[in-house]
Amino acid sequence: MRTVQMSNLIVDAFGNALEYRPCTLEDIPKHFSCVKRIIEPEIRAEYRNRMKQAVKASTAYCIEGTNIFLYYLKDDEYISEGVSLSGKGKPVELLALLTAITCIEDTDTVFVRFFLHHKSNVEDFRSLLEANSLKGQIGYPKRITIRADKLRKKFNKLGLFNG
Amino acid sequence: MSKREAFNFVNKLISQENGRALKLNDTLIKSELDSLGYLLVLLGIEKKYCILIDVPKGEELSHIDIEVVTMKQLINRCVLSKCPT
Numbered sequence: 001m002r003t004v005q006m007s008n009l010i011v012d013a014f015g016n017a018l019e020y021r022p023c024t025l026e027d028i029p030k031h032f033s034c035v036k037r038i039i040e041p042e043i044r045a046e047y048r049n050r051m052k053q054a055v056k057a058s059t060a061y062c063i064e065g066t067n068i069f070l071y072y073l074k075d076d077e078y079i080s081e082g083v084s085l086s087g088k089g090k091p092v093e094l095l096a097l098l099t100a101i102t103c104i105e106d107t108d109t110v111f112v113r114f115f116l117h118h119k120s121n122v123e124d125f126r127s128l129l130e131a132n133s134l135k136g137q138i139g140y141p142k143r144i145t146i147r148a149d150k151l152r153k154k155f156n157k158l159g160l161f162n163g
Numbered sequence: 164m165s166k167r168e169a170f171n172f173v174n175k176l177i178s179q180e181n182g183r184a185l186k187l188n189d190t191l192i193k194s195e196l197d198s199l200g201y202l203l204v205l206l207g208i209e210k211k212y213c214i215l216i217d218v219p220k221g222e223e224l225s226h227i228d229i230e231v232v233t234m235k236q237l238i239n240r241c242v243l244s245k246c247p248t
Contacts, residue, residue: 091201126197127181127199154179
């Protein structure tokens, strides 16, 4: 049976409406294929399993018709573990998705912790990270932190969301 | 609105996104921001200086070529631009 999911609208930074929605189990193969090359072969099964958990926990969202998504799992009300993030080279759409998640769907999470995989580059996430995530830890997997509360404040200050 | 004020403002935005502060003749790409960082800096500048006010819809992001535009050119745009009152 195919999962039915409701779409929602978010207005991007330049005033265009974009559809975002919770990810479904049917999205996982397509989304996984976008990140597969950076995931070490020995942990791919576990990675997909965590994507499934995020879908079941309703903590996975994507922009409709794109490969822009974020899967995460909540440790508690305020702390989450990032599972999968894709949006490189599409900053307007990624910003819209992050605004929708932090300002509408999950206004409680403060920290999102990620492990960077061997073939991913911390520089690709530079603007999302705390400065101390950009220093130290030469080896991989490198642990990085995104402060969702600071993103929320920044998005509000820029007028991206005035809920 | 002075050029010095615009220069400091843009560099403050860049450092908030974990980029490298720029000198006057540096191109924007030297700030080493990621694509989301450039967008957030652009939106911060736009909010204060309305530099995109005459830019056709859909061309906002491509309007400023980060590989070509220098800090000096950017702050000139800031100073010359006028937000509607």
